[in-house]
Amino acid sequence: MSDDPIVELKDVSVEYKRPMVFGRKERASAKYALKDLTLSFRRGQRIGLVGPNGAGKTTFLKLMSGVMTPSRGEFTIKRSVASVLDIAGGMVQGLTGRENARLKYYLSKADLSWRDFEKHVEEVSALEGKLDEPVASYSSGMKARLDRSMLRLTRGSIYVFDEWVAVLDADFERRSSGGIKAVADLVVVASHSEKVLRSWCDELIWLEGGEVVESGGIDDVLPRYQKEINQRAKAANRR
Structure with a gap:
């Protein structure tokens, strides 16, 4: 099996312009969402992104998903990507969960039968009777479970998830997360939840x-990150 990187970032930056007014003239000031990142990922890695709000996690996931492109630098990805960055993104709120699953099934032109997919959605989402109620009535957790159950139609070998993973209940995680972890070439998850990250x-x-402070094994990085965040919270409370 080749150990060549399947994702590479070389001096990648993502910037956006914000207006600044000087006297009567308005000028644009550049702000970096990601700055000078050089990273590479190989098949089999399971990566978590941590950092305070505004650190660049969501921008990083959008870059990985193809939603954004670098302002400068070189970004190479050698696999297809399946991403879920928004709970219930693309769902029709007035339709039931089952109707949304059927709609997504027919739009995907999947090579499995509707009945097989329907059984998969029923089992993985574990929504039972709620599957036949409008998605507009669902909690965030229910929407996430339905969305997760339909990932079978999203072809890709790199899976990218945002904070929505954290709303999944523990039983659902035990029953469903292993499927993606077993088949994906690469998983990238952004979350504030230690439980989700360790899972x-x-x-x-x-x-x-927008810059990398530290990277490495979860048992090395997570305690240092948590200590830093806790110290900041205590300092803020003393002010």
Whole structure:
């Protein structure tokens, strides 16, 4: 099996312009969501992203998903990507969970039967009778479980998830997360939840201000990150 990287970032930055007014003139000031990142990922890695709000985690996932492109630098990805960055993204709120699953099934032109997919959705989502109620009535957790059950139609060997993973209940995680972990070439998850990170990830990347503070094994990086965040919270409370 080749150990060549399947994702590479070389001096990658993502910036956006924000207006600044000087006297009567308005100028654009650049702010970096990601700055000068050089990283590579190989097949089999399970990566977690940590960092405070605004650290660049969501931008990183959007870059991985193809939603954004670098402002500068070189970004290479050698596998297809399946991403879920928004709970219930693409669902029709007025339709039931089952109707949304059927709609997604027919739009996907999947090579499995509707009945097989329907059984999969019933089993993985564990929504039971709620599957026949409108998605608009679902809690965030229910929407996430339905969304997760339909990932079978999303072809890809790299799976990218945002904070929505954290709303899944413990029983659902035990029953469902192993499927993706078993088949994916690469998993990248952003979360504030230690439970979610330890369930999905072996390694962490700690982001601050769009830059990498530290990366490595979860047992090395997570305690240092948590200590830093706790110290900041205590300092803020003393002010």
